[in-house]
Amino acid sequence: MKKVSRKNKIRRNLILRELVENGQLSLSELKDRTGITLPVVSDLVTKLKKEGLILEVKDKEITSAGRPPVIVKLNGKAGYVLGIDFGRIYTNFILVDLELNIVAEVRKKSIPLSNDISIIDKLESEINKILEHSKVKWKNMLGIGLSIPGIVSGEKGISKTYLNFGDVPLRETLRNRFKLPVHIEHDVKAMTLGELWFGEAKKAKCALCLNLGWGLSLGVVIDGRLYYGSEGFAGEFGHIQIKTDGPLCYCGKHGCLETLASGKAITQIAREKIANGASTIITANGDKELNDIDSTSVLEAASQGDQFSIELIEEAGKYLGQGIGILINILNPDKIILGGGIANAARYLIDSITSTALKQSLVHLNKNVKFVPSELGWKAGALGVAMLAARDLFEVEHLNPTAYV
Numbered sequence: 001m002k003k004v005s006r007k008n009k010i011r012r013n014l015i016l017r018e019l020v021e022n023g024q025l026s027l028s029e030l031k032d033r034t035g036i037t038l039p040v041v042s043d044l045v046t047k048l049k050k051e052g053l054i055l056e057v058k059d060k061e062i063t064s065a066g067r068p069p070v071i072v073k074l075n076g077k078a079g080y081v082l083g084i085d086f087g088r089i090y091t092n093f094i095l096v097d098l099e100l101n102i103v104a105e106v107r108k109k110s111i112p113l114s115n116d117i118s119i120i121d122k123l124e125s126e127i128n129k130i131l132e133h134s135k136v137k138w139k140n141m142l143g144i145g146l147s148i149p150g151i152v153s154g155e156k157g158i159s160k161t162y163l164n165f166g167d168v169p170l171r172e173t174l175r176n177r178f179k180l181p182v183h184i185e186h187d188v189k190a191m192t193l194g195e196l197w198f199g200e201a202k203k204a205k206c207a208l209c210l211n212l213g214w215g216l217s218l219g220v221v222i223d224g225r226l227y228y229g230s231e232g233f234a235g236e237f238g239h240i241q242i243k244t245d246g247p248l249c250y251c252g253k254h255g256c257l258e259t260l261a262s263g264k265a266i267t268q269i270a271r272e273k274i275a276n277g278a279s280t281i282i283t284a285n286g287d288k289e290l291n292d293i294d295s296t297s298v299l300e301a302a303s304q305g306d307q308f309s310i311e312l313i314e315e316a317g318k319y320l321g322q323g324i325g326i327l328i329n330i331l332n333p334d335k336i337i338l339g340g341g342i343a344n345a346a347r348y349l350i351d352s353i354t355s356t357a358l359k360q361s362l363v364h365l366n367k368n369v370k371f372v373p374s375e376l377g378w379k380a381g382a383l384g385v386a387m388l389a390a391r392d393l394f395e396v397e398h399l400n401p402t403a404y405v
């Protein structure tokens with residue numbers, strides 16, 4: 001008896017997960033994708049319709065002779081999932097319904113990231129405001145996805161750098177608090193998943209997704225899937241050594257890429273040069289103290305044609321291009337996606353990265369590679385974890401599906 005219900009749960013979840021990932025599908029497409037026979041698919045679809053989890057799509061376009069195929073999709077109103085991208089500067093919230101339609105998107109200055117448990121109260125209060133504004137009740141919430149920077153293992157549900165409350169894994173703490181399934185993920189991986197499911201990496205075979213913000217990190221898509229590495233930490237692109245005698249990095253090594261090309265690096269270099277008398281429109285009005293100047297000031301000045309700022313950005317782009325050139329030779333990507341606060345604002349950076357990366361990699365590996373800015377922008381991370389949470393609702397992996405389908 002137990003075996004039957006387990007078998008049905010797997011089949012049901014396989015169908016629901018296909019609908020999360022693909023939107024609308026016909027019964028025969030569901031059969032092909034899940035490996036479940038058509039009569040069983042049809043039976044389960046009838047049950048899921050009765051439960052209110054899926055709906056039949058009335059497609060006016062289907063006019064060919066014979067009986068039109070039955071097409072189904074998830075019922076958006078059956079529940080909601082919240083994706084939260086908790087950054088160092090901004091926190092981005094995206095609330096989606098079960099059909100993955102965006103119900104609310106909110107970008108706010110972040111609550112300072114720390115390891116103090118009171119941060120969860122503050123986060124909960126922000127979530128309450130969003131739900132209230134969207135007229136969504138907690139009882140209709142199905143799951144939460146949370147993206148965070150630092151050392152994070154989504155698989156183990158732990159975060160070491162921030163929101164580390166001791167022995168209990170963060171995922172458990174959040175599940176106990178919200179009484180909901182919660183999925184956590186490292187920020188650049190969340191962003192890459194957003195690009196993979198909704199953005200520029202959608203049809204890419206191999207894509208590199210750069211997160212150029214205050215720090216620098218990378219998500220790697222190989223054969224259409226996010227690559228985690230043996231322990232889930234793949235992608236520490238910011239800590240490859242580019243300059244042996246370069247500045248000391250917080251990781252303890254010298255000349256890491258992040259010390260030469262990141263929001264933090266641009267801020268430090270700009271302050272140093274301005275203190276040494278560099279001429280720039282950033283200080284032309286005399287209203288800025290040295291400590292007020294950061295990478296955003298440099299980006300704004302560059303967009304107004306400030307030569308000092310453009311040269312700073314181009315320099316950072318050259319270092320990034322060196323690193324990306326190496327990755328092109330190793331991975332032969334078809335797309336390089338530039339995301340994060342800095343990439344969105346700096347076409348000079350993209351131009352500089354592209355020219356150096358192409359110069360420093362082999363032609364037969366780089367001839368088809370495309371460098372594109374992220375179209376999703378700040379939404380990528382929150383969308384990525386919202387989708388993770390939505391897929392997780394219909395989890396099948398631990399049930400060993402191949403033994404039952």
Ligand SMILES: [Zn+2]
Pocket residue numbers: 238239249250251252253256258
């Ligand atoms: Zn480092």
